[in-house]
Amino acid sequence: MTQSRFAPLPEVPYYAVVFSSLRTTSDDGYDTISARMIELAQKQSGFLGAESARDVSGFGITVSYWKDEESIRNWKSHAEHRIAQETGKTRWYEHYITRVCKVERSYSLK
Amino acid sequence: MTQSRFAPLPEVPYYAVVFSSLRTTSDDGYDTISARMIELAQKQSGFLGAESARDVSGFGITVSYWKDEESIRNWKSHAEHRIAQETGKTRWYEHYITRVCKVERSYSLK
Numbered sequence: 729m730t731q732s733r734f735a736p737l738p739e740v741p742y743y744a745v746v747f748s749s750l751r752t753t754s755d756d757g758y759d760t761i762s763a764r765m766i767e768l769a770q771k772q773s774g775f776l777g778a779e780s781a782r783d784v785s786g787f788g789i790t791v792s793y794w795k796d797e798e799s800i801r802n803w804k805s806h807a808e809h810r811i812a813q814e815t816g817k818t819r820w821y822e823h824y825i826t827r828v829c830k831v832e833r834s835y836s837l838k
Numbered sequence: 839m840t841q842s843r844f845a846p847l848p849e850v851p852y853y854a855v856v857f858s859s860l861r862t863t864s865d866d867g868y869d870t871i872s873a874r875m876i877e878l879a880q881k882q883s884g885f886l887g888a889e890s891a892r893d894v895s896g897f898g899i900t901v902s903y904w905k906d907e908e909s910i911r912n913w914k915s916h917a918e919h920r921i922a923q924e925t926g927k928t929r930w931y932e933h934y935i936t937r938v939c940k941v942e943r944s945y946s947l948k
Contacts, residue, residue: 781892789889825847829942836933836936837934
């Protein structure tokens with residue numbers, strides 16, 4: 729139960745996309761599209777999991793994990809995701825940073 | 839102002855430590871030590887910045903950025919940080935995962 733918010737720990741190396749963002753105050757469909765994007769990402773080839781937290785000020789970090797760079801490129805250019813990305817730029821985010829990383833080692837409490 | 843929660847965008851490659859965690863309900867000095875660790879990390883050689891968000895359920899993600907793996911190792915073995923890590927294991931976290939990653943590319947909204 730306590731571990732449901734955590735993504736799995738695949739064997740390294742794999743990839744992480746760290747998306748840090750500050751939301752605007754505009755809602756404007758964000759929750760619906762955000763949930764849809766998670767659902768859609770889970771269906772993509774190479775998707776390994778995701779973790780997400782947003783605090784009350786609207787600042788959040790979402791990390792999605794992928795098998796390789798090709799999976800990340802495919803997801804970035806997915807038609808429905810592209811529309812969401814455009815809406816994000818114009819409506820939902822004051823600012824964001826995306827960092828694509830190679831996970832080299834990992835460990836957990838238990 | 840809106841960008842103050844974001845870490846800088848140094849030239850790649852650099853390193854990211856993604857620490858996802860679920861807090862226990864025990865407070866027990868967490869806020870004080872957590873703030874102290876951020877203050878202390880900022881003084882370490884090779885520290886490039888950090889981003890952090892925790893939601894109301896107690897699930898949070900902190901990403902700290904470092905020049906190289908040596909800086910990460912030094913910070914992990916820092917005496918005061920080691921005490922905090924031990925207390926974290928026994929008191930503050932239900933669960934956590936740490937992933938050490940090499941940042942290969944990054945971009946931002948603006």
